[in-house]
Amino acid sequence: MFVAGLLLSPNFFHLLKAMAFAGEGAIAEYRLRMIPPERYAEEIATALETGDGDMARSLMALAADQKVKVPEVLVARVAALPGVDLGNVLGQGWNCVVNGDFDSEAGFACVVATDLTSIGDVRDLVTQGGNYLTGQPINYFALGISSVGLTLTGATLATGGAALPLRVGASFLKAVNKAGKLPPRLAAQIGGALARSFNTAALDEAMVLAREFRWGELQRPLSRLFNPRSVGLLTDVATDFGRIGKVGGVRAMKLSAEAADSARDVKVLAKTAEKYQGRFPAVMKMLGRGVVRFADLLWTLMGWLIAALLWVIGLGVAMTKIATRVVRLSGRMLRRRPAIRAAPGPIAVPA
Numbered sequence: 001m002f003v004a005g006l007l008l009s010p011n012f013f014h015l016l017k018a019m020a021f022a023g024e025g026a027i028a029e030y031r032l033r034m035i036p037p038e039r040y041a042e043e044i045a046t047a048l049e050t051g052d053g054d055m056a057r058s059l060m061a062l063a064a065d066q067k068v069k070v071p072e073v074l075v076a077r078v079a080a081l082p083g084v085d086l087g088n089v090l091g092q093g094w095n096c097v098v099n100g101d102f103d104s105e106a107g108f109a110c111v112v113a114t115d116l117t118s119i120g121d122v123r124d125l126v127t128q129g130g131n132y133l134t135g136q137p138i139n140y141f142a143l144g145i146s147s148v149g150l151t152l153t154g155a156t157l158a159t160g161g162a163a164l165p166l167r168v169g170a171s172f173l174k175a176v177n178k179a180g181k182l183p184p185r186l187a188a189q190i191g192g193a194l195a196r197s198f199n200t201a202a203l204d205e206a207m208v209l210a211r212e213f214r215w216g217e218l219q220r221p222l223s224r225l226f227n228p229r230s231v232g233l234l235t236d237v238a239t240d241f242g243r244i245g246k247v248g249g250v251r252a253m254k255l256s257a258e259a260a261d262s263a264r265d266v267k268v269l270a271k272t273a274e275k276y277q278g279r280f281p282a283v284m285k286m287l288g289r290g291v292v293r294f295a296d297l298l299w300t301l302m303g304w305l306i307a308a309l310l311w312v313i314g315l316g317v318a319m320t321k322i323a324t325r326v327v328r329l330s331g332r333m334l335r336r337r338p339a340i341r342a343a344p345g346p347i348a349v350p351a
Contacts, residue, residue: 028272028283028291035286037068043285044074053081054251055281062282108172108250115171116156121149122210122218124174129207132200140198141182141191144234145174147206147222152238154219166235169242172253173234181254185261190234197227237263240270247273248280255284265292 040063047056060078063070114120124146131138149170155163176182205221240263245253256269272291273280284291 027268028276028287031287031290032062032066032283035066039286040066040068041071041074043282044070044078048074048077053078055285056081058279058282059285062276062279062286065276065279108175111175112168112171115149115167115174116153118150118153120174121146121153125150125206126210129203129210132203133207138195139191140194141177141187142174143203144190144194144226144231145170145177145238147225148231148234148238149174150218151222165242165246166239167242168245169238169240172241172245172250172257173238176254176257182257183261186237186263186266189262190237193230193233194226197230199224199226233263237266240266243270244273244280247277252280252284255281259284259289259291268292 040059044056044059044063047053047059056078060070060075124142128138128140128143128146130136149167152163152167152170156167173182177187202221202224206218206225209217209221241253241256244256252273256266256273260266260269269292272283276283
């Protein structure tokens with residue numbers, strides 16, 4: 001009866017599906033269905049007013065995907081947008097050169113190109129190594145990302161660009177960490193894992209090679225600087241950000257960094273980005289942290305499960321009452337029936 005109640009209870013299968021596919025973008029899919037259609041028009045109009053044509057196009061594509069009708073005037077304005085704003089692209093590239101910041105593909109291309117020279121990674125390696133030698137606090141995240149970056153630069157050049165997506169993800173992590181925009185929990189998770197596996201002897205050797213500009217030999221001590229599991233955690237996060245960037249560009253990576261608090265969050269966002277493709281920036285705009293936040297949705301799911309259990313209890317009480325009434329009715333009917341008398345047999349005649 002309990003199993004039957006769960007199977008027949010409304011929304012129980014929705015609960016199982018949402019929990020099973022929580023890491024595959026199911027949370028975003030569920031939440032998007034809850035957004036009122038008029039909000040799409042509001043967000044598209046705001047994007048157009050602020051000159052954010054890329055976001056306006058992404059929102060329009062998401063509205064079409066969700067079968068939401070957008071006013072024709074907005075459709076016409078989005079269709080009239082130029083494909084590329086050359087002035088904006090040049091301005092972002094110059095902003096990167098002068099200020100080291102990036103908000104577009106052009107600006108981030110400058111960051112990646114700079115990292116491919118390895119100068120920044122070697123500088124960070126020497127800086128953090130100097131902090132270690134002088135007893136100053138070490139930024140293990142910066143030390144780890146610089147060591148991984150040096151390895152990825154060599155791999156990218158050796159493979160003709162095959163490792164570029166991973167190099168892009170590492171460059172992004174390094175840039176947002178320097179800008180102080182990396183979520184503290186994510187930085188603490190990765191930095192803590194690296195700190196627990198730090199190899200001081202390998203750092204000493206790397207420092208000597210870096211100061212002598214023997215960069216080609218750095219791979220040897222860097223491979224021993226942290227244990228493989230810690231490096232794997234950092235590499236996985238960089239890979240996931242690279243996947244997000246491949247789908248939605250630097251805008252999608254920045255929006256994801258604002259929403260993620262852990263390596264698991266980044267992985268969920270990467271899978272969601274691959275699911276929605278060019279619509280992913282719009283998904284992040286509409287949902288924000290709701291793409292990966294499961295806590296408040298869990299209350300809804302638990303409500304469904306509690307409803308299922310109450311349904312089972314109610315069914316059990318009803319079945320018990322019905323069974324009791326049937327038994328009582330049967331007992332009354334048996335008591336009311338007249339007793340059946342036995343037919344008289346032949347009278348025995350004595351001999």
